[in-house]
Amino acid sequence: MDGTGLSDDRLLSRAELAELAGVMRPAVTNWQRRYEDYPEPIRTGEAELFSLRAVLGWLDSRQIPSRARASDEPPGFTYADRMRRNLVASDHARQRAAALRGEAGGSGPLSDEEQRSRQLAQLLGPMADAVRGGGSMTDYLALLLSLVFLQVSGSPRSASLPRTVRARSRADTAALLQEIGEAADEALRLRGVPPGMRSAIVKLEPREYGDVVEVIRLTDGLGIDEFRQLVDQFGSRAGLPSGEFFTPRAVVRLMRDAAIGDEDSTQRVYDPYVRAGEMLDAAAERLSGVAPLTLRGESPQRGTLRLAGMNLALHGVPVELEAGTTAPWNERIWPKSHQADLILTNPPFNARGAVPKPREGIDWPYGPPPPGSPAFAWLQHVLVSLKDEGRAVVVMPASAGASADVREREIRGGMVEDGAVECIVALPPQLFSGAQVSVCLWFLRRSAAVCEEILFVDARDLGDKAARGPRVLSDEHVRAVTKTVQAWRRGSGFRLGRQSAGQLAVAAPLEAVRAAGYSLSPADYVDRWMSTASPTDAATEAAATKRALDAARRRTNAVDSAVDALSYGPLPSTVALSYDGLPRDWRRVPLGDLVDIMAGPSYSRLPAEVRSAAGDLPVVMPKHLREGRIDDRDMERVTVDVARALARFRLSPGDILCVRSGAQMPPALVEKGQDGWLFSTNLLRLRALESGGKPLVLPGYLLAYLSLPETVHWLKEYARGTAVPSLSAATLALLPVPLPPLAHQRRISAALDAVDVQITVHRELIQAATHHRSTLAAHLLTGVLVPE
Template sequence: MDGRDFSDDRLLSRAELAALAGVMRPAVTNWQRRYEDYPEPVRAGESELFSLRAVLGWLDSRRIPSRARASDEPPGFTYADRMRRNIDASDRVRRSAALPNGEASSDALLGDEEQRARQLARLLGPMADVVRGGASMTDYVALLLSLVFLRMTGDPRSTSLPRTTRVRSKAATAALLQEIGEAADEALRLRGVAPGMQTAIVKLEPREYGDIVEVIRLTDGLGIEEFRQLVDEFGTRAGLPSGEFFTPRPVVRLMRDAAMDDESTVHQVYDPYVRAGEMLDGVAERLGGVVPLTLHGESPQRGTLMLAGMNLSLHTVPVELGAGTPAPWNERGWPKGHEADLILTNPPFNARGAVSRPREGIDWPYGAPPPGSPALAWLQHVLVSLKDEGRAAVVMPVSAGASTDVREREIRGRLVEDGVVECIVALPPQLFSGAQVSVSLWFLRRSTSVCEEILFVDARDLGDKAARGPRVLSDEHVEAVTDTVQTWRRSTGFRLGRQGAGHLAVAAPLDAVRAAGYSLSPADYVDRWMSTASPADAATEASTTRRTLDAARHRTKAVDEVADALSYGPLPSSVPLSYDGLPRNWCRVPLGELVDITAGPSYSRLSADVRSPTGDLCVVMPKHLREGRIDDRAMEKVAADVARALTKFRLSPGDILCVRSGAQTSPALVEEAQDGWLFSTNLLRLRTRETAGEPLVLPRYLHAYLCLPETVHWLKEYARGTAVPSLSAATLALLPVPLPPVAHQRRVSATLGALDAQIAAHRSLVGAATRHRSTLAAHLLTGVLVPE
């Protein structure tokens, strides 16, 4: 950017890199996971660090998307340019502060963010139980939301709240909670939002007055990002009915960024079913202060409307919130004029009552929807609320685009022929907390020009799924789908078929949509994307899978030669045997004398709350033990600070993992790539002992013995004592192990290792051949490729 030579090779954490690049921390994790050429980490004790110089070199080719660029960042500006600029800025801060050693201090960039994260973790962790008592978690979250809201809005009563602990009576504790609730409700009333926080807050039963003071202290410095996390926590904990689930923030960003064509034209934004205000908050986050903006939202749900009022009051943007009705077209009819430039909404498409039974006599612009199906009623309400050339993004059930109901098909036909449907995006299931339902995003527009095609995007395979909790769309997934929609809209460089991050996209002409009975389900179009591939693309794809197959065949031939060279024969008759059939220089040794056996950490130390698809260190669970190895697919992770407290439970190459509780499977050997990972509650770790610098037993020899069918049978038999099979460390220590001299163990391990490599190579060969065959079949059976 400025010609400087960033030759210093500082080692930075993922959080430090994210701060310098102006992205969320999961984005850095995604770069590392999804791109093979991303710089390798350097392990420093319990942490992984990255070379600043190497990361800058990698990011030099990564341009910042237009919607993510700051106003002073020109087209073509890369993440590396942004990092260098931020490094310059932090260097100037350090020089002006005259640090004596002149070294970089990451606290200048990250101290506040990390401190806030620690504060929030403590508030939602240990402080929650001591403050809420018998009240619900949502009542406690209401207290946190009120404190952050009061402080961020500059309410004078927030500065008068106590910051020091004194011994106070139970009555004083109740009075303090009452004061906080009254202040929050008064602030809401002044903003035209019906109050209600006090009712929840006074239900709390803190053990001591000082507990509330500590909560007040811990909320100091929390900002809008932490407030959003608390809103999401409220939605997760509240047990909301399916029609009231809050919209996940990644879905909001996808809708917002894909719907906006020219952000300079967006001034009036409307959400007819505002929930917690997450849609309007997303727009204010991007456009607040950039263009003159007014936000308007409605909801019949008083509780969530109150959250929306707090949420949106944190922006310096005019907001109009109203207590809407369950079915606005029933009570008010259609809007008198088209007012909104942009509409983002997630209406309750499975609601009952007046919503699902529209009253008679309404002049529906695209046709009366059938009773019990309000989705297309909401869609029409959205369209008549748009200005000319306005755009909308609406969450819709899959059935809205694929139902065979005659009236719904006729409505879809009129929408298509009127040219208001731009794009349909099919999302993966389980995105919404507590709901398994799959949904689609409908992108609509009001325009005098009719587009001759509709873009269908199949994103059903995107998203990261943890063992518990909803699926999450990563920043990369959101950006990839948004880029697909925007590229198609600009008609520059759009390519049919498979897109970045693994989704599919097809631009279907209106004739194709008519031929499909006006189906607006992406599955009816993208499943046929291969038939539209060009011969050149098909030939390239087939050549790629052929090269992979050839490489697998070459590896298989190499390991076959090694395996074929193995030789073995019967034990010479001159070697005496012991009474139990072992050679005399062998012995049987209890496993507990050969290894240290460690049970996994208690569930409270490694609970589901601290595990997620993103993090710093993987956690191995019983389901990952497959065929003697650790299967690293679909693994949960923990942050480095959690791992620091669990150092005792880290893995090293050569460790062996056995199932402690649950169905017994073959134990797994820890490889180099799994160094430093954690093992979970229901596993036992075996670590070989040494004497005089020599191991008592080689890990690969021991692992081979533990995987014998007879040994696995022994493990299963000794784990049958309870309703849930459980194998204790004391019991496992009794397993007798036949032990030859170490030199003989090495020969046995080498022989079995060669055969294991042969098995793995042949499995890889079968997989490569299967993928090559599938690729050829897809193109041969559609006529794109022709056999010679």
């Protein structure tokens, strides 16, 4: 790759090759027809493109006839020499044009992070519906990716796209989309990446020309970070099969940071199954500028390979991307000429067609994998692709570490005895959106020195469950596991047992691994050394959990005393009752006469596209109604701009939320800290009406009545009648509510609140006792603590 960021292996058409070679286009066609060794074309849709590198290699032996040579071309000058000279001239012209656009103030300084986040929210929210029409969300994301790619890569065609709206026809709108797609495909070809963005973009059906212009304007100022977010969106929306889904960025960062040391000399990074380029992207982010860096990747999936090419081109680092297969060891000899310092990969270990075939004359380094076991073929492919002293991190199914198959056990044993396995990290379940399989990270190395122990890290309990979608590893968890692996590798600062974020780590000696039948499952080791703290540390930890238990017991005793002080008595026989058994000063009132009932915003006003974990204001959903309160875990949020448009759906302290559609559950009370939050489509908000400056019903009293099993049963009965239970505001308004005077409501609320507090502190006591017992068991059952 040269200084323009263009690949030496760019893909060119016949016309472009002819222009560079200084010949007519039919001459290129004749070369292809007459000579069997002329490079084969790469077909993308209806077009045929040629690898520039391959054509240059073929033309190196074709001298230009004397009658066709220019005056400055000496005898022996080849067509390849002419093409290289013309390439330098055209690339320098491209650089000058990019510099002039910069001097003219083309893009200016990037907006701040908040502004870019809002632009992205608009693009993924309202603009998505306006532009995609009958097209899919992935087609729309192809448009966004193309626009950001063109801008960040400095394509001259990006600056020529319209930024102001003028009345245009539908044909003009289609032409603009086609222009964007062709510009993106041209930029991809010049970087050696098969094109194909146009075919997706032209499927969009915008409402009007101005909507496309607005999308172009909103992508101005977006950069590499936003491009990565769009790639993640594409991966989550495209419904990719397991062989194509993208690796979560937190997992990629963990693999990269745990593999790369502070003073790393890595120069060549390889991913044999590149997906969207997330592994190579992360390596370039960390290593670019530290040392001369070359990236290489392969993938059989042309669509995701295209995304990888776009993703990596933005770093300006030399990258070689090739169309590979799900079983590269079946197609060629071991890649001795492409050995890498570092390999990061997430191969399709369950892919069909990846079954290893017999390799004539070539030995598997640790024996041929059994039929139907591509995981062990990938491991060996990775190891032979490493340079001496090179390292690799490979995503593997958890089952690969402890499978009972004899040949798989023999391969594991050979790798262990050869010192090829450094570390195994068991990851939390449900991290990958496209698969539920549990996985481990295998840290491998190619070294003559045999390590006397293997590090096993059990991180299965880390990560947070997102509101929707897969589990997520936090930055803290990534740093914690990285620190554990790096400390063990350095031989300083590492301690066995429970680590800072809760993960368990054990450095098992080789004799222990042999005794376990070469199992490489962390569960077979960390459970044995569950308590590896020193006796002093164990005693300190047990004392801390005992203090927490004692504090919980004191709180419980105080609350129990307060509840015991409450007194209740039977209704005096002298109090007159109404016909339905209520005291005379009570009334039975329809709920609609006591509160204002409002349904949540329609789905079109609060779609999934405008909600994310990175917004400003939380959105309450039915799943957040728990035991009369709003549980603020795993909440999605919206930006201030979106919330402003939904102001009438903001919550106030004392509001009550009920389920509108879906499974009925007890309602919840809005507290002070939740003022201004939004409630979602599937909820109903109840807000007490007032008379003479006083509420007609107290929220605490009403919440208690709505939470009665009998009331919840009433709600469920009236929500029946459709495939999905639904309770309308009009129906809820009919619910009869027994209503005592306000003073009596206050006394009832106070008594029930006291018992609610009692329930809460007793749960906290149980949690403290459970934690204390777990701590004692871990240390007592391993002999670190001794009962006296």
